Amino acid sequence: MNPTRRIHQYWSVRELTYRILDGTAVLAGALLAQYQTGGNHDRYLLAGLAATITFHIVAEITGLYRNWRGISSERELLCAAFTWLFAIPFIITLGYVTDSFNFFPAKAAAAWFAATPLVMTGLRAALRVALRRLRAAGYNTRRYAVVGVNNLAFRLVEALDNSPDLGLNFLGFYDDRPEERTGAIPEEIGKKLGSVSELIQHAKQHRVDMIYITFPMRAEDRIRGILNQLGDTTASVYIVPDFFVFELLHSRWTNVGGLPVVSVYENPFYGIDGFVKRALDLALGSLFLALAAPLMIAIAVAVKWSSPGPVFFRQRRYGLDGREILVWKFRTMTVCEDGPNVQQAVRNDPRVTKVGAFLRRTSLDELPQLFNVLRGEMSLVGPRPHANVHNEEYRRIIQGYMLRHKVRPGLTGLAQVRGYRGETDTLEKMLGRVDLDLRYIREWSLWLDLKILVQTFWTVLRGQNAY
Structure with a gap:
């Protein structure tokens, strides 16, 4: 019987250097806290060593020591910072369980937790610059x-x-x-x-x-x-x-029972990337909801006053992995269509109320979807969800259409800020929207999400293709 063959990942000099630099950053943060607040040097050093071990365990979960060659330095530095952030609760728990935080003033802990990611990302950035210059000079090639x-x-x-x-x-x-x-x-x-x-x-x-x-x-x-x-x-x-x-969506190598396999279609938000995106949704989603609450109350009153019917309209859409979710909107029409035949809104649509026309033009009718975001059914940025009947129609005629459901649908998306907002009355328009949705999934980064959110405000102010 042949032994199981495995693909081994060996520690390279580069990976070992990164591990040493990260450990140095954690220890430097602890000693910096001791310098600022005083206290027993040996105890701070021991706490720093324990935190270093905890950090490296967490880093295995977040994939911090993957091969970052060819990946933007921005994503590497964000991964390092969020790995430390993710490790902090475990470090605090370990400190209290071992009763070793008694000598640690709150001021010292705050200084340590704040200084470490700054030192860590600084060292990593410096190493990247040094390697780039070495290779440009002909070394390490x-x-x-x-x-x-x-x-x-x-x-x-x-x-x-x-x-x-x-x-x-x-x-x-x-x-x-x-x-x-x-x-x-x-x-x-x-x-x-x-x-x-x-x-x-x-x-x-x-x-x-x-x-x-x-x-x-x-x-x-x-x-x-x-x-x-x-x-x-x-x-x-x-x-x-x-x-x-072929069209690959965030492919990566893994193994099953020792056999190497490569993913072809995959959700890009795994490990630290998923943690970062969800944290952004919760933080900004809560902020936006708090800021929009008075406006949403006023809109609810206006919708109820303008025409008979409910304030909110819920429609079934496909969410993550094609699972059905109920998307919330302010009602903008005299009808609430959610059946086998859903007609897209067109210019001067007679079904749209006067208040609804304003809400649709400014996209204020989408504000209740902030609740979907906080519930984890949607994201602030991602492919816009379509009515289920349209999903079933286009999945038959557009190759790869359902791949846009490998991520959570979004309040806004790359397609919406690139001119594909509103009605998709031709197949070419839907092809353009799907192409940008898949491009977003392939090229996702935290910076791209923030950029799309800023561009969304400008797109809404122009009122392009909204009716």
Whole structure:
């Protein structure tokens, strides 16, 4: 019986450096608190060591020590800061359980908890700058080649060239096939250096450090033959599966029972990212609701006075993972449609009341959805939810339409601030909206959410496509 094969993650020098820097930051924060408030130096040092161990345990949960190459420094620094924030309750609990916080004044604890993330993010930012400068000067770089001349290979080289912090220098392509079969290589990307046999020789001569194979997965025998030959070299070899040319939503590697698998469609908000986004929803959602409460009371009175019917209108929509939720709105029409036939509002729609027209134009009718946000059914930013009947209609004619439900629907979204707010009376408009929704999921960051929220206010003030 063959033993289970696993993909191992080894600690690199870079990861070890990060762990040492983070531990230094935690200890420095504790000693800084001791310096500011006085007290026994050894006790503060012991507390700092215990907090360092707790922080590293929490960091395994948040994925802080993943490979951050090619990922924005903003996301790395936010992850570090929120990992510390997430670790604080555990540190406090440990302190009280061990009765070691008796000597810790509240002022000292506050100084420690505030200073640590500043030192931690500062050290990480400094390391990133140092590595970038080293690689620009030619240090800590590696030479790589690509086997296969095809579109996947071109995309790979472009992606690596757009990530200079990886420290990879491209040599060229190797392929046994003539240009008549592979097509020409764009000049700005690179050139063909030779055949696979020549690559083997170059690898044996240590002229190549890393090799990426981009042949289609159906060429299994061909790939196996190349791997057998490369086994006589010391080059690092990687296979780039051609299924990556398909639409992937936050793909990541994991393993099931020791077998490596890659996610194709996945919710991007896992680990610390999900914690950060939910924290933003709760903090800003509560703030917005408190500020809007007087206005919402006035709107409720106006809606009730303007026409017969309920103040609120609830409609069934698809939420996270396609689960049905009830979305709240102020009633803006003389009807409350939530059945198999829901007609989208159009310009000068006779069903819209006078008060409703103003609410729709200013998007004030959406304010009750803040309750959906606080309940965890929606997010402040995400793909706007459609009526269920429209979901069932478009999922049949737009490929990948249901992928927009891999995240919570939002009060506003990227599509709404890019001109796709309001009626989608043509298939082209819906295609444009879905394309931006999926782009939001692929490119999500905390900064993108904040940017969309600011742009939403400007879009609402212009009243574009709202009726």
